[in-house]
Amino acid sequence: MRIFQNNGLSRGFRVHRRQSPYQSFAAGRAQFLETRFTASHILLPVFANSPDAFYTNGDDERLQMQWAKENGLRTKNLEQILLAQIEQHRTEVFYNLDPIRYGSEFVAKLPGCVRKSIGWRAAPSGSADLTKYDLIVCNFPSILDSWRQKGCRVAYFFPAHDPVMDAYAAARTDELDLIFIGGFSRHHVKRSQALRAAASTPGIRARFYLEDSRLTRLANFLPPVPALRSYRHPDEIREIRADPLYGLDAYAAIAKSRIVFNGAVDMAGEDRGNMRCFEATGCGAVLLTDAGRYPEGFVDGETMLEYSSPEQIPELINRLMRDETLARSIAQAGCAMVRERYSKQLQWTKFQDLI
Incomplete structure (x- = not known):
């Protein structure tokens, strides 16, 4: 072919x-x-x-x-x-x-x-x-x-596990407690609420690597402008914001954090399974993500952890911080699952079946 x-x-x-x-x-x-x-x-x-x-x-x-x-x-x-x-x-x-x-x-x-x-x-x-x-x-x-x-x-x-992730999963360190990697704009209403809840969790080392919309970048570069107020980062997010990461840089950041925070964009409805789910688990972090319909193998409490409202987020973060055994179990199970169920070979086999 x-x-x-x-x-x-x-x-x-x-x-x-x-x-x-x-x-x-x-x-x-x-x-x-x-x-x-x-x-x-x-x-x-x-x-x-x-x-x-x-x-x-x-x-x-x-x-x-x-x-x-x-x-x-x-x-x-x-x-x-x-x-x-x-x-x-x-x-x-x-x-x-x-x-x-x-x-x-x-x-x-x-x-x-x-x-x-x-x-x-x-x-x-x-x-x-x-x-x-x-x-x-x-x-x-x-x-x-x-x-x-x-x-x-x-x-x-479906997306697949990148075998290059294995080296990052094997050399993990917990320099940060929680990171987020993804887009941010005023249209990400639910995601923004969830990010604010995560950023407000007391006592955690967190960093958000944000790909901002054009107006969001402008609103945060300029002094506060009333017309751009809805585009500015909330104060708690601005304090831990960093530039966006992609590819190997994202893998490296994931491998240095215990928890990867995820939130679907509003247009996804109840469906879940964006690329970050595969990257977070593949690099051996705990995936803390919003409730919804996930691909096979992504199971709440086993291979990831779900939140159903922003109010739950600080509690779940603190739970993972207190219980290292639980966090390690979820991370290892998620990593093994995505490597086995979503390998490149299985993705290619599925693609050939579609043809």
């Missing part, structure tokens, strides 16, 4: 990644893959350097222009470059992690060698048209239902 996997870079990752100069497309791609950004979603043949697998970030202008230069393609149009890569690779299966940028209009332009087109989309997306894809996948059943109602064929698929 000749598979092509396309990805997109988040705004925060673009700003904070550290790039070294590279002189070839292969070197630039290798440099990116070494960061392990979104590694839970990247398929096994890519990391195994299979000759049948091609990977790129279709919105990375520097990387894509390097490929165009090497292949004599005189265009700055990123869509045209992506189509040329697919055609040259003789792709049979196109798996796209950035289907909003490359939707149905793009799929209609795919060369004839492509037999299946699959898009990962784990969020409601307004009027976006993905109906030309042969399959839309993610691990949120309610979101799959919304795509089905729009006329898409859908299937359940």
Whole structure:
């Protein structure tokens, strides 16, 4: 199976990644893959350097222009470059992690060698048209239902344990009691309430690595402005805020904290299972997360710990701080579970079954 996997870079990752100069497309791609950004979603043949697998970030202008230069393609149009890569690779299966940028209009332009087109989309997306894809996948059943109602064929698929996490899980230290890694904006209403409760827990060493929205960054940079009040970090969060982390930097931070705090964004409904769940457990921390419908194996009190309201959060944090045996048991069980149930090999096997 000749598979092509396309990805997109988040705004925060673009700003904070550290790039070294590279002189070839292969070197630039290798440099990116070494960061392990979104590694839970990247398929096994890519990391195994299979000759049948091609990977790129279709919105990375520097990387894509390097490929165009090497292949004599005189265009700055990123869509045209992506189509040329697919055609040259003789792709049979196109798996796209950035289907909003490359939707149905793009799929209609795919060369004839492509037999299946699959898009990962784990969020409601307004009027976006993905109906030309042969399959839309993610691990949120309610979101799959919304795509089905729009006329898409859908299937359940899941992130995987990144084997690189094992080294971090084996070398854990508890320099911090609790961390959070994720986005923050005024639209994250429930998450913001939960973060404030966690940050207000007395006597804990905590740090929140926040990817702020543009207006949130502006509101916290300027002196207090009434029009931007709702965008500012609450005082208790501002005191422990740090810049966002991705990939290996996130793994390292998780491995230095006893507890990883998690909270779904409001649009997820009751479904749970964002990438942080797999990273926290995979790196051997206790996952403290909001109640909801989780993927198989994520069990409250066994492989993670759930809170159902902000008021519960300080109590649960203190419980984990007092009872080291309980915290260690949950962390170890979660790590073993995600490594066994969500391995890269099982993810790849499931992907082939979908095809």
